[in-house]
Amino acid sequence: MRMAELSERSGIPTATIKYYLREGLLRPGHRVTATQSAYDDGHLRRLRLVRALIQVGRMPVATAREVLAAIEDDSIDHHSRLGAAIAALPADGALDAAFDADELDEETRAARRRAEELFEELGWTHAPARGASEAAYRVLVGAIAGLARTGYPCEVSDLLPYGRLADQLGVTDIDMVERYGDPYEQVEAAVALTVLYEPVLLSLRRLAEAEESNRRYSSRS
Amino acid sequence: MRMAELSERSGIPTATIKYYLREGLLRPGHRVTATQSAYDDGHLRRLRLVRALIQVGRMPVATAREVLAAIEDDSIDHHSRLGAAIAALPADGALDAAFDADELDEETRAARRRAEELFEELGWTHAPARGASEAAYRVLVGAIAGLARTGYPCEVSDLLPYGRLADQLGVTDIDMVERYGDPYEQVEAAVALTVLYEPVLLSLRRLAEAEESNRRYSSRS
DNA sequence: ATCCCTTGGAGAGTGCCACTATCCAATCAT
DNA sequence: ATGATTGGATAGTGGCACTCTCCAAGGGAT
Numbered sequence: 269m270r271m272a273e274l275s276e277r278s279g280i281p282t283a284t285i286k287y288y289l290r291e292g293l294l295r296p297g298h299r300v301t302a303t304q305s306a307y308d309d310g311h312l313r314r315l316r317l318v319r320a321l322i323q324v325g326r327m328p329v330a331t332a333r334e335v336l337a338a339i340e341d342d343s344i345d346h347h348s349r350l351g352a353a354i355a356a357l358p359a360d361g362a363l364d365a366a367f368d369a370d371e372l373d374e375e376t377r378a379a380r381r382r383a384e385e386l387f388e389e390l391g392w393t394h395a396p397a398r399g400a401s402e403a404a405y406r407v408l409v410g411a412i413a414g415l416a417r418t419g420y421p422c423e424v425s426d427l428l429p430y431g432r433l434a435d436q437l438g439v440t441d442i443d444m445v446e447r448y449g450d451p452y453e454q455v456e457a458a459v460a461l462t463v464l465y466e467p468v469l470l471s472l473r474r475l476a477e478a479e480e481s482n483r484r485y486s487s488r489s
Numbered sequence: 490m491r492m493a494e495l496s497e498r499s500g501i502p503t504a505t506i507k508y509y510l511r512e513g514l515l516r517p518g519h520r521v522t523a524t525q526s527a528y529d530d531g532h533l534r535r536l537r538l539v540r541a542l543i544q545v546g547r548m549p550v551a552t553a554r555e556v557l558a559a560i561e562d563d564s565i566d567h568h569s570r571l572g573a574a575i576a577a578l579p580a581d582g583a584l585d586a587a588f589d590a591d592e593l594d595e596e597t598r599a600a601r602r603r604a605e606e607l608f609e610e611l612g613w614t615h616a617p618a619r620g621a622s623e624a625a626y627r628v629l630v631g632a633i634a635g636l637a638r639t640g641y642p643c644e645v646s647d648l649l650p651y652g653r654l655a656d657q658l659g660v661t662d663i664d665m666v667e668r669y670g671d672p673y674e675q676v677e678a679a680v681a682l683t684v685l686y687e688p689v690l691l692s693l694r695r696l697a698e699a700e701e702s703n704r705r706y707s708s709r710s
Numbered sequence: 711a712t713c714c715c716t717t718g719g720a721g722a723g724t725g726c727c728a729c730t731a732t733c734c735a736a737t738c739a740t
Numbered sequence: 741a742t743g744a745t746t747g748g749a750t751a752g753t754g755g756c757a758c759t760c761t762c763c764a765a766g767g768g769a770t
Contacts, residue, residue, distance in 0.1 A: 271745090272746085301736090302747095303735090304737075305747075320639050324632075328728090351703070354699060354702075355695075392697075394703040405692070411688040414541070414545060415686075418538065434696070436654055437698075441701070442701045461641060464639060464641060465632075467580060468629060468633065470628075470690075471625040471632065476656050478575060480656075507718075507720095522765090522767080525717055525767080543757080549757090
């Protein structure tokens with residue numbers, strides 16, 4: 269198919285597709301003539317993934333490019349690639365304050381200790397090992413520090429329930445990824461599902477809060 | 490305290506504080522002279538909450554103003570205010586496609602049915618009643634539709650585990666809110682904790698995915 | 711009292727960044 | 741032949757959270 273059709277099928281304007289091509293988020297089509305290229309279903313798939321990353325995942329274009337690169341990195345084995353792709357996902361830009369500097373923030377150091385302790389309680393043996401290299405780890409520490417700074421300090425005992433729920437969440441997520449047979453598809457699914465289920469999870473949480481609040485306080489209905 | 494001190498203690502530049510004042514996110518200080526106002530700890534608290542909403546919750550200034558208004562709305566009782574404040578929180582701007590229009594999107598209608606069915610399975614009797622008025626509900630439906638459009642259609646059976654986890658999450662959240670005695674503080678805590686625990690939850694999920702992936706595939710360590 | 715600093719307030723400007731609009735020459739479709 | 745389309749390059753737009761610049765009216769130390 270040509271660009272016009274790709275645009276129509278994806279619902280994305282050609283100008284934007286050109287932009288993605290320029291930014292390296294989408295591979296150039298297969299060259300047919302000097303002035304035309306052909307795009308296939310792979311391009312369509314990719315385009316939808318790009319949209320998911322950028323619009324749902326709210327990640328900057330540059331980051332999306334890195335994530336996509338991780339998905340396609342043939343130089344590492346399947347399992348590592350899966351881990352690498354998930355690790356490349358930003359968890360929350362605002363909180364990802366790289367503390368590789370002098371790290372003189374007392375609040376942050378306390379948060380870090382709390383995170384380590386949480387991992388231990390959860391029996392997570394792999395996560396701490398990777399350490400600060402992982403965006404998710406940095407965001408977690410930043411978020412714990414932010415909670416304290418905002419006046420809601422949280423103990424390990426406060427975090428534990430969330431950790432346990434996250435643990436189950438991870439199992440559920442990986443279960444879903446394993447439905448896909450093809451290794452490449454698995455990696456892509458891991459990225460897509462991680463990002464796309466995020467709003468599902470967060471909105472369900474809001475609804476659950478409302479539900480629970482009603483359960484406790486509402487006499488009527 | 491005067492603005493300079495408020496700025497120093499909160500770590501927010503005076504120019505930004507002035508901006509928040511202008512936008513109505515922060516109440517004017519208590520007028521001392523014709524050219525000076527005094528700010529108190531309440532202003533400091535509020536300022537930190539504003540930062541949490543805008544930077545961590547990534548919500549637009551206008552939305553933050555609405556959330557804050559809901560917190561302070563004295564015209565309704567405590568419990569309703571708690572619900573209203575949480576309902577005012579946007580769950581994900583990009584997916585909040587108000588379908589109050591003609592709603593002719595087939596995908597969206599299917600998603601809506603799926604959401605209703607999910608609520609039924611979960612035994613959530615309150616959430617569906619509120620219906621489309623709640624941002625979280627609209628986001629949920631939008632997210633389910635988005636999943637389908639991206640090529641990852643999800644059945645109710647896929648959503649159920651997430652729903653059950655969210656249910657527990659809601660209980661945990663409200664437990665935490667109930668630690669605060671003062672009604673006003675409870676509402677503020679509900680908003681703050683909902684927003685501030687979001688990155689905690691999402692980053693823990695990433696780490697849990699990595700952990701689970703390692704558990705399954707890693708022979709070494 | 712004086713002299714410089716700070717304050718609240720208002721308006722315009724900045725920087726970022728995803729996208730979009732405009733052109734263009736080469737080529738395709740008919 | 742001829743009007744539309746394509747890939748490509750370049751410049752522009754819009755939204756939005758700030759941030760800068762002024763300014764007149766007070767303060768505070770001496």
